Every structure is written in C-alpha cells, then in structure tokens.
Amino acid sequence: MVFMTSTSAREPMGTLLLSSVYRAGVASLSKALATEWAAAGIRVNHLIPGRISTARMESLDAETARRRDVDVAEVRAGSQALIPMGRYGHPAEYARAAVFLLSDAAAYITGATLQVDGGLLHSV
Numbered sequence: 001m002v003f004m005t006s007t008s009a010r011e012p013m014g015t016l017l018l019s020s021v022y023r024a025g026v027a028s029l030s031k032a033l034a035t036e037w038a039a040a041g042i043r044v045n046h047l048i049p050g051r052i053s054t055a056r057m058e059s060l061d062a063e064t065a066r067r068r069d070v071d072v073a074e075v076r077a078g079s080q081a082l083i084p085m086g087r088y089g090h091p092a093e094y095a096r097a098a099v100f101l102l103s104d105a106a107a108y109i110t111g112a113t114l115q116v117d118g119g120l121l122h123s124v
C-alpha cells in the first residue's frame with residue numbers, strides 16, 4: 001500500500017492549514033499501519049510529491065499569478081528557483097517511484113516516506 005500526500009506533510013503551509021494537518025495525519029497512519037501489518041506481509045509506505053507538472057499545478061500557478069497580478073511564467077520561475085533540481089517533476093517520475101514502492105524490488109521497505117520533489121523539502 002502506498003499513501004500519497006504532499007510536501008505539507010513535512011513542512012506545513014500556513015495557507016493550507018487544514019490540509020497540512022490532514023496530510024501529516026495520513027503520514028502517521030502509514031507508519032502505524034506499516035508496523036501493524038508487517039507480520040501479515042503487507043507493506044505500507046508514504047510518497048510525497050513536490051511540484052509535479054500536472055494540470056492541477058498549472059491551475060495553481062495560474063491562480064497565484066492572477067492573485068499577484070503577474071505572468072504565470074514568473075510564478076513558475078519563482079517556484080522552480082526554490083527546487084534544487086531547478087524544475088518541476090514529470091508525472092512519469094512520480095509514477096515510477098510509486099511503482100517501485102509497490103514492486104518486489106521494495107520487498108524489504110515498509111514504513112518509509114519517499115520524497116519525489118527534486119530536493120524541495122529541507123526537513124530531515
């Protein structure tokens with residue numbers, strides 16, 4: 001099983017307080033279930049996406065640009081500047097991480113959190 005949340009599970013976002021609390025709770029749930037279900041051979045992990053190039057991200061960037069009265073390219077450039085890899089992730093990159101966690105290649109991985117964020121999160 002793989003739970004998918006967001007970076008707010010590790011670094012709460014003040015503008016998304018309820019969402020941040022909920023996602024941190026899901027992260028805790030994944031860890032608890034991993035412990036509880038391991039003896040039954042059920043692995044439970046947690047996947048955190050950073051800024052992934054999706055229609056949803058385009059919509060969020062467009063809304064931010066509208067609120068700030070700037071071009072969407074400026075918003076995107078500002079976001080990318082915060083990502084050490086300097087770009088948004090591709091959906092396939094995120095999907096491959098999920099496939100890995102669900103595959104036999106990860107047979108001894110449970111209770112883990114994997115960030116697919118280009119280095120965005122700075123938490124330990």
